[in-house]
Amino acid sequence: MHANISLLAFSWLTLGGTMQIILLIFRSLRGQRNTDGESTFYYGHVTSFAFGQILYGLFGLLLIFQAPYVMHRAQFVTLTTFALCGWFAIDLFLLHLQKPKFTTLIFGLLLIVFNLVNL
Numbered sequence: 001m002h003a004n005i006s007l008l009a010f011s012w013l014t015l016g017g018t019m020q021i022i023l024l025i026f027r028s029l030r031g032q033r034n035t036d037g038e039s040t041f042y043y044g045h046v047t048s049f050a051f052g053q054i055l056y057g058l059f060g061l062l063l064i065f066q067a068p069y070v071m072h073r074a075q076f077v078t079l080t081t082f083a084l085c086g087w088f089a090i091d092l093f094l095l096h097l098q099k100p101k102f103t104t105l106i107f108g109l110l111l112i113v114f115n116l117v118n119l
Helices: 002-029 037-066 068-072 074-093 098-117
Strands: none
Touching: 002 037, 002 068, 002 098, 037 068, 037 074, 037 098, 068 074, 074 098
């Protein structure tokens, strides 16, 4: 059960970041992106946020398939919790979109369920 929850959590994180990048690419292709410095700064934040989620999700998926025993260690759970807290802080203070907040919230709920199942 806990392997499925962790697989779902990190797959969701990877999918959410990928969808955010795809949305930004389509927005740029349609010409909806302004060329001023403020929007470049904003889109840079969103892009780096999404790439961070993609990389951490792929890292988690790699650990699930290559070394599943690492998922139960306190160090990994602590690192994932700190990453989640960092994403929530970036969501609240820097990003004004609802989609990254929703993605991070679902990952947080799945992480809480994963930790409760592992007790």
